[in-house]
Amino acid sequence: MAELSDDAFLLRRVAFGDSSYIIHALCRHHGRISLMARGARRAKSPFRASLEPLYALRISWHPGRTGMGNLSDVQRGAAMVDGAHSPEALQLCAVAAHLYQEGDPQGFVELQRAFEVLAERPHQAGVLAGVWSLLDDQGLLGPLDHCWQCGEPCEDLAWHAAECRCASCGGGEALSRGLRRSIPAFMQSTRVAMSPADLTAWAGMIQDVLRRHGIRPLNML
Numbered sequence: 001m002a003e004l005s006d007d008a009f010l011l012r013r014v015a016f017g018d019s020s021y022i023i024h025a026l027c028r029h030h031g032r033i034s035l036m037a038r039g040a041r042r043a044k045s046p047f048r049a050s051l052e053p054l055y056a057l058r059i060s061w062h063p064g065r066t067g068m069g070n071l072s073d074v075q076r077g078a079a080m081v082d083g084a085h086s087p088e089a090l091q092l093c094a095v096a097a098h099l100y101q102e103g104d105p106q107g108f109v110e111l112q113r114a115f116e117v118l119a120e121r122p123h124q125a126g127v128l129a130g131v132w133s134l135l136d137d138q139g140l141l142g143p144l145d146h147c148w149q150c151g152e153p154c155e156d157l158a159w160h161a162a163e164c165r166c167a168s169c170g171g172g173e174a175l176s177r178g179l180r181r182s183i184p185a186f187m188q189s190t191r192v193a194m195s196p197a198d199l200t201a202w203a204g205m206i207q208d209v210l211r212r213h214g215i216r217p218l219n220m221l
């Protein structure tokens with residue numbers, strides 16, 4: 001079969017056999033795929049230095065007739081975030097790896113957007129904003145001035161079971177209006193700062209959403 005090429009982000013590489021990796025990548029046009037990178041763990045492999053997360057990669061592969069394709073080339077482009085943001089960016093990769101499964105056509109543009117959101121913001125706030133962006137792109141969030149159950153606009157909303165809810169849909173712990181305004185403002189503009197109390201409350205909401213969808217909570221909050 002003809003060789004294919006695409007822009008990609010590396011999500012994961014898993015050692016296979018003595019010298020190879022199985023890689024999981026999010027590709028711009030091919031979505032999430034896994035490929036065999038034969039010999040990639042050998043000292044002289046041309047893949048060795050290039051197969052890194054957090055870089056814009058250009059990969060080529062030969063699709064398998066039945067099973068997994070074989071990686072044939074990797075070119076490493078620009079880093080998506082500066083080195084200081086790497087731990088947070090790896091967290092975004094881990095969340096994306098849960099949100100986008102093998103065969104899903106999406107994920108590349110969404111992860112690229114999350115990297116950009118992170119790169120422009122301070123660390124802790126940046127990872128919250130990056131994960132929020134990923135969750136929002138997957139349709140797991142709703143507007144913070146509406147009840148996510150009944151869809152009605154509402155002034156007094158509460159946080160219950162990882163959702164914004166009105167009193168008639170279950171209520172819960174009240175969500176302050178200030179927080180509900182500052183989250184979208186912070187997502188919109190890099191000039192907006194959030195108070196430490198708001199950041200803590202936001203982090204709790206995000207962990208709730210991750211847990212509800214079976215995604216391991218972030219380990220840095």
Ligand SMILES: [Zn+2]
Binds near residue numbers: 147148150167169
């Ligand atoms: Zn409601």
